[in-house]
Amino acid sequence: MTKTWMVTGTSSGFGKELALQLAQKDDVQLIATARKKSDLDYLDQYNHGQIKKVLVDVSKPEEIKSAAREALAFSKQIDVLVNNAGLGYFSTIEESDMAAVRYMFEVNVFGLAEVTKAFLPQFRQHKSGTIVNISSALALTTLPTMGFYSATKYAVEGYSDTLRKELAPLGIKVLAVEPSGARTNWSGASSQKQVPQIADYAGYQQMVETMDEGVTKSPGDPKLIAKAIIDAVESPDTPAHLPLGEFAYNGGLENLQGLVKEIESHKDISLSTDD
Ligand SMILES: NC(=O)c1ccc[n+]([C@@H]2O[C@H](COP(=O)([O-])OP(=O)(O)OC[C@H]3O[C@@H](n4cnc5c(N)ncnc54)[C@H](OP(=O)(O)O)[C@@H]3O)[C@@H](O)[C@H]2O)c1
Numbered sequence: 001m002t003k004t005w006m007v008t009g010t011s012s013g014f015g016k017e018l019a020l021q022l023a024q025k026d027d028v029q030l031i032a033t034a035r036k037k038s039d040l041d042y043l044d045q046y047n048h049g050q051i052k053k054v055l056v057d058v059s060k061p062e063e064i065k066s067a068a069r070e071a072l073a074f075s076k077q078i079d080v081l082v083n084n085a086g087l088g089y090f091s092t093i094e095e096s097d098m099a100a101v102r103y104m105f106e107v108n109v110f111g112l113a114e115v116t117k118a119f120l121p122q123f124r125q126h127k128s129g130t131i132v133n134i135s136s137a138l139a140l141t142t143l144p145t146m147g148f149y150s151a152t153k154y155a156v157e158g159y160s161d162t163l164r165k166e167l168a169p170l171g172i173k174v175l176a177v178e179p180s181g182a183r184t185n186w187s188g189a190s191s192q193k194q195v196p197q198i199a200d201y202a203g204y205q206q207m208v209e210t211m212d213e214g215v216t217k218s219p220g221d222p223k224l225i226a227k228a229i230i231d232a233v234e235s236p237d238t239p240a241h242l243p244l245g246e247f248a249y250n251g252g253l254e255n256l257q258g259l260v261k262e263i264e265s266h267k268d269i270s271l272s273t274d275d
Contacts, residue, residue, distance in 0.1 A: 071119075092144065137251060
């Protein structure tokens with residue numbers, strides 16, 4: 001049976017790979033979004049009427065509303081919504097430019113939430129479907145100079161975990177994907193950087209300066225990541241979380257096991273505060 005997928009941020013990276021793979025499937029209708037129409041020209045060669053291009057900046061709630069109207073006019077039922085659009089910001093916490101941080105939250109958290117909200121009524125109406133939120137390995141563990149980025153993705157995790165509980169009785173699934181570093185534009189054009197100026201943080205200078213290079217050389221392959229996401233959605237046992245890559249798996253496990261150990265070590269204090 002044909003399923004309709006809607007993917008945000010399909011101009012590059014994971015979103016573009018998802019769109020490319022979905023565009024070539026016989027049983028998929030695709031709604032691909034971007035901020036610039038020409039960024040979606042690459043889809044033309046696959047389009048035989050099953051692809052709809054929609055322009056939306058996810059930091060603009062009015063654009064999201066009209067994008068949702070356009071999407072639902074193309075297909076009455078959206079089966080899979082992939083909230084992929086996002087950006088990074090690299091700086092120590094103390095030196096972060098709060099205007100840039102707020103904008104990142106607008107896109108990575110509130111944009112994702114507004115897009116989801118625009119489609120929840122139709123998911124509830126059909127009592128089926130999957131919402132995929134692209135989170136990050138940096139929502140399972142943390143690294144210096146990526147604190148506010150992690151904060152946006154930890155927010156996506158808390159949001160997704162709650163939404164999953166609210167929607168499970170209605171037959172709607174929520175999948176949070178936690179990719180490790182992958183070769184996309186994320187650390188380049190999609191991000192801002194602030195090289196540490198405070199001498200106490202000099203040890204992190206190189207980390208921020210070489211961020212682009214680091215991600216270009218990341219082991220994460222967007223093609224394999226897109227395939228893993230599609231496979232997880234199509235599986236009858238769609239997981240709640242999909243950590244992808246060695247850093248997400250090992251780094252995530254190490255951090256979460258440390259957290260469990262720490263919580264257990266304070267058990268007496270924790271249980272002493274209820275009267
Ligand atoms: N690459 C990694 O290492 C990595 C790891 C874990 C998680 N992620 C997450 O994966 C997702 C996709 O990123 P990517 O790695 O594929 O990077 P990317 O190649 O830079 O793609 C980011 C996409 O988000 C779009 N976008 C940014 N701001 C937007 C806005 N205000 N409205 C609409 N679209 C917007 C971009 O569109 P424009 O071209 O118009 O800017 C682009 O299509 C993000 O949520 C990112 O945080 C990435």
